[in-house]
Amino acid sequence: MPKQSILVVDDEPGIRLYLKRLLGNVGFSVRTAADGDEAVASIEAEPPDLVILDVMVGGRDGYEICETIKKNPARAGIKVVMLSAKSRAIEIEKGMALGADAYLTKPFSMDELRDTVRGLLDGEPAAEPEG
Amino acid sequence: MLDRLSLRLRIFLFFALIALGGSAAIVAAMVYLGRTERALPIDDLVLMGGACIGVLLALTIWTWLKFDEHVAKPILAICNHLKAAAHAKAEGDIKSGTARYLGFLEPAVREITTNLSETRREVDRTIAAATAESEQQKQYLATILRDLQQGVVICNRRHEVLLYNQRALEILHVAGDIGLGRSFFGVVTEQSFRHALTRLENRFRTGRHIDHPDGLAVLVIAATRSGNYTLKGRVSLTLGRDGGEANETPRGYVVIFEDVTDELAAGIWRDRMLHDVTSDMRQRIANLAMVGDLLTMEGEIDAEEKAAAKATFEEDGRALAERLDRLDQISSDLLSSAWPMTQVFAKTLLELIRERRSEGREIRVDIAGDDVWLHCDSAAIVDLVDRLLNRTSVFARVEQFELRITGRERRADLDLAWQGEPVTVRALETWLDERLDDSLGAMTGTDVLNRHKTEIWCEPAGDGRSRLRLPLVTVAFDTARAQGGVRLEARPEFYDFDLFARIERDSLAETPLRDLTYVVFDTETTGLEPSKGDQMVQIAGVRIVNGRMLRGEIFDSLIHPGRAIPRVSSEVHGITDAMVASADPVTTVLPRFHRFVGDAVLVAHNAAFDMKFLTLKQQEAGCSFNNPVLDTVLLAAAVFGADESLTLDALAERFAIKIAAEERHTALGDSLATGLTFLRLIDLLEAGGVATLREAIEISEKQAAIRRAQGKY
Numbered sequence: 118m119p120k121q122s123i124l125v126v127d128d129e130p131g132i133r134l135y136l137k138r139l140l141g142n143v144g145f146s147v148r149t150a151a152d153g154d155e156a157v158a159s160i161e162a163e164p165p166d167l168v169i170l171d172v173m174v175g176g177r178d179g180y181e182i183c184e185t186i187k188k189n190p191a192r193a194g195i196k197v198v199m200l201s202a203k204s205r206a207i208e209i210e211k212g213m214a215l216g217a218d219a220y221l222t223k224p225f226s227m228d229e230l231r232d233t234v235r236g237l238l239d240g241e242p243a244a245e246p247e248g
Numbered sequence: 249m250l251d252r253l254s255l256r257l258r259i260f261l262f263f264a265l266i267a268l269g270g271s272a273a274i275v276a277a278m279v280y281l282g283r284t285e286r287a288l289p290i291d292d293l294v295l296m297g298g299a300c301i302g303v304l305l306a307l308t309i310w311t312w313l314k315f316d317e318h319v320a321k322p323i324l325a326i327c328n329h330l331k332a333a334a335h336a337k338a339e340g341d342i343k344s345g346t347a348r349y350l351g352f353l354e355p356a357v358r359e360i361t362t363n364l365s366e367t368r369r370e371v372d373r374t375i376a377a378a379t380a381e382s383e384q385q386k387q388y389l390a391t392i393l394r395d396l397q398q399g400v401v402i403c404n405r406r407h408e409v410l411l412y413n414q415r416a417l418e419i420l421h422v423a424g425d426i427g428l429g430r431s432f433f434g435v436v437t438e439q440s441f442r443h444a445l446t447r448l449e450n451r452f453r454t455g456r457h458i459d460h461p462d463g464l465a466v467l468v469i470a471a472t473r474s475g476n477y478t479l480k481g482r483v484s485l486t487l488g489r490d491g492g493e494a495n496e497t498p499r500g501y502v503v504i505f506e507d508v509t510d511e512l513a514a515g516i517w518r519d520r521m522l523h524d525v526t527s528d529m530r531q532r533i534a535n536l537a538m539v540g541d542l543l544t545m546e547g548e549i550d551a552e553e554k555a556a557a558k559a560t561f562e563e564d565g566r567a568l569a570e571r572l573d574r575l576d577q578i579s580s581d582l583l584s585s586a587w588p589m590t591q592v593f594a595k596t597l598l599e600l601i602r603e604r605r606s607e608g609r610e611i612r613v614d615i616a617g618d619d620v621w622l623h624c625d626s627a628a629i630v631d632l633v634d635r636l637l638n639r640t641s642v643f644a645r646v647e648q649f650e651l652r653i654t655g656r657e658r659r660a661d662l663d664l665a666w667q668g669e670p671v672t673v674r675a676l677e678t679w680l681d682e683r684l685d686d687s688l689g690a691m692t693g694t695d696v697l698n699r700h701k702t703e704i705w706c707e708p709a710g711d712g713r714s715r716l717r718l719p720l721v722t723v724a725f726d727t728a729r730a731q732g733g734v735r736l737e738a739r740p741e742f743y744d745f746d747l748f749a750r751i752e753r754d755s756l757a758e759t760p761l762r763d764l765t766y767v768v769f770d771t772e773t774t775g776l777e778p779s780k781g782d783q784m785v786q787i788a789g790v791r792i793v794n795g796r797m798l799r800g801e802i803f804d805s806l807i808h809p810g811r812a813i814p815r816v817s818s819e820v821h822g823i824t825d826a827m828v829a830s831a832d833p834v835t836t837v838l839p840r841f842h843r844f845v846g847d848a849v850l851v852a853h854n855a856a857f858d859m860k861f862l863t864l865k866q867q868e869a870g871c872s873f874n875n876p877v878l879d880t881v882l883l884a885a886a887v888f889g890a891d892e893s894l895t896l897d898a899l900a901e902r903f904a905i906k907i908a909a910e911e912r913h914t915a916l917g918d919s920l921a922t923g924l925t926f927l928r929l930i931d932l933l934e935a936g937g938v939a940t941l942r943e944a945i946e947i948s949e950k951q952a953a954i955r956r957a958q959g960k961y
Contacts, residue, residue, distance in 0.1 A: 214705050
């Protein structure tokens with residue numbers, strides 16, 4: 118079984134590095150995107166099993182990327198975890214209403230993120246391999 | 249002229265008739281006597297003399313009768329008519345023909361009385377118009393003052409209240425303690441007001457107020473007497489000019505205030521929170537920095553150090569995030585308190601949105617709302633939703649919308665739903681970045697959302713429908729506050745500007761009766777013998793200030809007598825054991841009544857009886873009634889004489905004072921009747937030369953002595 122793939126979208130290089138290392142260490146194949154447009158292009162090119170989205174990312178924002186993913190029936194199976202410094206209940210509700218599968222507020226712990234990702238991917242069959 | 253001459257001629261003719269008739273009778277008698285040549289016999293002389301006297305008497309009597317009938321009687325009638333017209337304002341006309349033999353007098357009198365009536369009617373009309381106008385202005389003033397959100401109190405220089413509004417009573421949380429002529433400092437702490445007034449008077453004296461940005465006003469923070477509520481307000485000095493004065497001088501002051509207790513408490517809480525959170529954050533950042541130093545130090549770190557570092561990161565990271573949430577909450581509170589938020593009923597808000605229709609599109613909007621109150625800037629929300637409605641209509645090509653507000657716990661969702669595709673995130677964000685109505689300043693939809701600490705998003709609503717959801721905060725509508733807490737009866741007399749000019753007198757005894765403040769009171773009891781254990785079951789009173797009975801400033805309380813009320817007493821005053829079961833005992837009620845009375849003169853009908861109950865209980869209640877006392881029975885006896893009936897009913901009837909049957913024999917009803925009786929008695933006492941309190945007490949004592957001597961009292 119191929120490694121499950123994760124796309125990390127965040128405009129902070131530090132966070133991208135940290136998440137890549139953290140999730141890579143627990144056995145996922147991780148690639149990154151620095152803004153919304155790059156993320157959408159990356160998803161189009163090769164759909165990941167899960168996308169970790171910073172809501173405030175440049176270009177298209179996290180909400181819009183989430184909407185783009187969930188609107189496309191062929192991509193709707195991709196899990197979306199939103200990461201945001203916006204921590205109010207209404208902001209979380211907005212993220213979930215737009216189709217996010219989980220919403221983590223910054224700062225979060227390594228364990229929290231790892232458990233969330235595992236929970237989402239283990240509970241569901243991995244995205245069907247292309248072709 | 250001819251008539252006048254003819255009246256004079258007529259009177260002349262009467263007298264000419266007496267003269268001519270008398271002369272003719274004498275001449276006739278002399279002719280008769282001259283017929284014989286013999287010496288005049290005595291008999292004939294007597295006969296003729298008698299005949300002459302008879303003729304003269306007859307003529308005189310006839311003339312007198314005519315004069316009495318046609319001159320004296322008509323003049324008397326005219327006099328009475330004129331008196332009635334002058335004093336009793338009688339309008340009736342003089343009976344025609346009353347003075348038909350008095351020439352011009354009757355038409356002249358008729359003309360005078362007609363003119364008098366007309367003049368009087370004209371004066372009455374003018375007075376009525378002026379009264380109606382002033383009454384209307386009073387009504388306007390009352391309405392404006394009632395609807396003001398701020399408390400308003402106007403005082404004279406002795407801090408006596410001349411005007412107050414309903415809101416002032418509510419904010420000060422007082423009912424009977426504030427009133428016309430009472431000291432404002434009875435309900436608020438005086439230090440800050442005195443300080444403010446001293447500053448203002450200094451500013452005025454030195455003329456600095458002319459250029460001062462606040463003129464003759466200054467901010468004041470004070471507290472209610474009880475210390476439970478904090479007030480913030482402005483004190484402004486009121487200037488006026490007495491008759492002889494060339495320049496204006498301070499006559500009093502106006503205080504406009506609001507209750508800032510909650511605001512202040514919130515501010516204090518916020519400051520404390522900010523302090524705690526920021527100092528705690530400083531500590532945690534220092535921890536993280538230290539661990540960072542440890543991790544980047546040269547040399548290996550062992551497993552224990554690594555575990556400690558990890559624990560610090562996790563704990564302090566989480567704690568910092570939590571503190572940030574609290575800071576966020578504090579900043580949100582600050583933002584929303586600076587922005588005008590109001591309480592608006594959900595359905596009202598929806599109707600306002602539906603009616604807004606700023607772009608005049610053919611859009612149909614069905615509305616449905618739960619019965620919830622929203623806390624928001626309704627004008628901004630209406631504009632925002634109206635904008636979204638118009639944009640969505642174009643975007644989704646729909647004309648039919650459903651607008652619904654659904655209440656949830658502490659919040660409500662405003663949903664704009666339609667049949668069709670959802671709005672994209674990009675489109676929604678573009679709309680939210682547009683400026684809204686110019687009247688809202690340069691505000692965008694995003695600004696409105698930020699100010700309301702909320703978000704908006706579009707989501708599928710099932711069955712091919714979509715909806716925009718805007719969560720808003722709900723409030724439990726504070727009906728008590730909206731209605732002003734304890735809703736107080738509207739007070740008919742809420743101002744008396746004559747108090748501005750009230751002269752302070754050194755001696756209460758020498759103060760004119762009309763200028764004194766009174767509390768007219770009455771008690772209902774279990775029986776007539778306080779010394780044998782009878783108790784009060786009700787006490788009521790009403791204030792009289794400046795010669796006006798203030799029906800709005802009353803005291804009325806049942807009292808638990810601590811014993812059964814005999815049936816025979818209940819039949820008199822209608823108060824039963826059941827009615828007083830939950831009433832306060834005399835030890836609670838009496839101090840309240842004592843505060844209501846203040847230093848007013850006490851007035852009661854048969855005051856000795858009521859005072860006996862009061863004084864028997866005052867020690868137990870911890871208050872003493874040393875006020876001067878006037879008794880309407882004794883005053884009425886001085887005015888009408890002790891032989892007249894002096895019961896309250898008899899006096900009320902004499903003065904045409906109406907007491908509703910159901911009010912008679914209630915403490916309040918009898919207090920009101922006694923109050924009105926007392927005001928009439930003051931008029932009569934003044935007319936009889938009793939003008940001051942000392943004089944009124946003196947004549948009362950005299951009457952009491954007489955009654956004691958007669959064994960009546």
